[in-house]
Amino acid sequence: MATAEISSASPGRSCLYECRVMHQRFIPRSHRFEYGIFMLAVDLAELPAVAQRLRFFSHNRRNAYEFRDSDHLVAGADAPDLRSQLSLWLGRQNVVLPTDARVLLVTLPRVFGYIFAPVSFYFCHRADGTPLCAVAEVQNTFGELKPYLIPVRATSPGATGPESFRVVVPKEYYVSPFSDLELNFDFQLRTPGEQLVITVNDVTADQTVLISTLTGKRRPLTDRELARLTLKYPLVTLRVITLIHWQALKLWWKRVPWHAKAAQSEKQLGVYRPHASLKQARTAVIAPTLPPAESHHS
Secondary structure (H helix, E strand, O other), X not given: OHHHHHHOOOOOOOEEEEEEEEEEEOXXXXXXXXXXXXXXXXXXXXXXXXXXXXXXXXXOOOOXXXXXXXXXXXXXXXXXXXXXXXXXXXXHOOOOOOOOOEEEEEEOOEEOOEOOOOEEEEEEEOOOOOEEEEEEEEEOOOOOEEEEEEOEOOOOOOOOOOOEEEEEEEOOOOOOOOOOOOOEEEEEEEOOOOEEEEEEEEEOOOOEEEEEEEEEEEEEOOHHHHHHHHHHOOOHHHHHHHHHHHHHHHHHHOOOOOOOHHHHHHHOOOXXXXXXXXXXXXXXXXXXXXXXXXXXXX
C-alpha cells in the first residue's frame, strides 16, 4: 500500500538510490548501453532539515552537492520556491496539490556547482499516502526544460504493492538529435520504495523505437553513504553528460539519421527556458504580421 511505501524511509522519506540506467534503441539501428549512477530522492518538505543534517549537501547554497530550486520547474514569479512552482504548474493542468500533500523529487544534484539532470521525477501523494499524480521534468543539453503530467494508473481491486503512473503523450520537445520530434513518450513509473523502477520509452502508434529504464536500490541519505557513492561514481553529473555525448558519437558512427534542433521549431511546444533557436524562429514568424508602425517601435 502507499502508506507502507512512504513510511519505509526513516527518519524521513528523503534518501539516495544507487541506479542502473539502460537504453536500448531498435530503429533505425540497434544500439544498447548501460551504466551506473546514483540519484537523490528528496521530500521537498524535508529539504531544510536534510541540508542542515548533511555536511556536504546544501539547499540553495554552495557546497560539494547542492539542490537549487532554480535548476527545476519555473512556473511563474508568484511561486517563490519549487513546491509553489510545482503547485502552480499542476493547477494549470487542472490538478490541485493540497497544502499538506507530500512531494518526493528524484533527481541528480549539482556537483561542485555543475548540474545536468536529463530527467527528474516528482511523486505527489496526499497526506494519507494515496497517490495524486507524478510529473516528469525532462531537460536537454540546450538548457531547456519541459514537464509532463503522469496520472495514476488504474489498478485492479485488491492489488498490492507500489502504485504505478502511466501516460503516453506527444513528445513535442527536442531531446536528442537522433530522435524524431513526432515520437511519443511512454512514461511508466512506480512509487519509489526500497526499489526505484522507472521506464521512459520513445514510441510511435505501432512500434517502440527506444526503451529507457532507470532502476535503483534505496540507500540512506547520510554523509557516509554519500561519500561511498561519490567514490564509486565520482562527479556523477559530469559522468552523465560525458556518457551522453559518447553514445551520441557512437550513433553518428552508425549513421543514425540526425535532426537539427532549429529545423522543426514549430513542433517544440511548452518549453521552459527556450533556446535562442526557438526564440528566433518564433520571432521570424510573428514579426511579418505586425503593422509597419508597430514594427518600428518594437
